[in-house]
Amino acid sequence: MITLERQSLLSREISAAESRPSWLHALQVVAKEFGYAHATLMRVPHPGDNLLVSVIVESTVSIRFIREFDQRLLLPHCPVLTRIAGTMMPQCWSLDYDNSANPYPEAMDTLMREFGIINGVVVPINSLSGDRHLLRFDGDCPTPGQALLNEIGMIALHAFDVYDRMRRAEMIAPRTLTKRELEVIRWTSQGKTSAEIGQILSLSDHTINAYMNNAIHKLDCVNRTQLVAKSIRLKLIN
Known part of the structure; x- marks a missing residue:
């Protein structure tokens, strides 16, 4: 499919989302279109954040992975978060092609491989309120070239804009849980x-x-x- 045509179709599907679940479904469609298995929106962890579940906003990753990740307290040791700290550009990461001075801890590498999370793309995004978020696509597929990475980045920015407007429009507090x-x-x-x-x-x-x-x-x-x-x-x- 031609890049502009695909970007237009995926952006329309995201824009049509009327709720957070439908938005996440549209984001999962985007992930699969580019060969990834999972889509996640998370806020950038603050100092002292130790649990992945506390920073995830929306995700299609299994709760079992998140639970086992947090049981090992791996969040503070994630090298991807260190690498994106000083940039707003989309970043690729891979367990198989990591030659940095800050490698993946063995426990993290083993767990991610077990769940088929071998590589991915991370797009840093700032909300209108100034909060910093990451929209990421993870799985096991060939590393995208620059043109494809730019396309993913543009779609991610649009997806976050739709989500942020949806969030700000939620004026009524959630119904009380028993x-x-x-x-x-x-x-x-x-x-x-x-x-x-x-x-x-x-x-x-x-x-x-x-x-x-x-x-x-x-x-x-x-x-x-x-x-x-x-x-x-x-x-x-x-």
């Missing part, structure tokens, strides 16, 4: 499965999943990963 829904989210953030949470709270798996689905709907999320990340961002759980 005490039990918050309990379920809190246990989920600690890596517990529905079965394990059911045992802890003396409830069935079906009931736990019902609480989870209610909370996902109330906070306009698409999956458990987003639910946990958004609950932390809104300070609903620690």
Whole structure:
């Protein structure tokens, strides 16, 4: 497909998103179009941020990867975050072609390979409020050339603009979560499965999943990963 035609089609799909889940779906379409498996919007970590789940805004990466990443406290040791600290240009990264003085820790390399996250593109973006974010596409595909990298960068900027306008338009606070829904989210953030949470709270798996689905709907999320990340961002759980 011709570059301008593809960029126009993908940008229209992003612009048509009416909610965060539909926006994330459109972003996943973009990721797959360029050969990547996952799309993630995250804020740039502040000093003292140790957990990936606390900086993720939206992501299609599995919650199991995020949980295992955070169990190893790998976020402060991520070399990609160090490399993009002083630039606003899209950056490619790869586990296989890393000759920098700040290599990937062995535990991080092993975990990312296990989940098929071998390389990707990171696009630094500033919001109108001045907050710095990263929009990234990760997976295992050939490293893009400069023309393709520029195209990804332009689409990422448009995607963030759509997301930021959507976020700023959200004037109504999220519907209140019940005490039990918050309990379920809190246990989920600690890596517990529905079965394990059911045992802890003396409830069935079906009931736990019902609480989870209610909370996902109330906070306009698409999956458990987003639910946990958004609950932390809104300070609903620690």
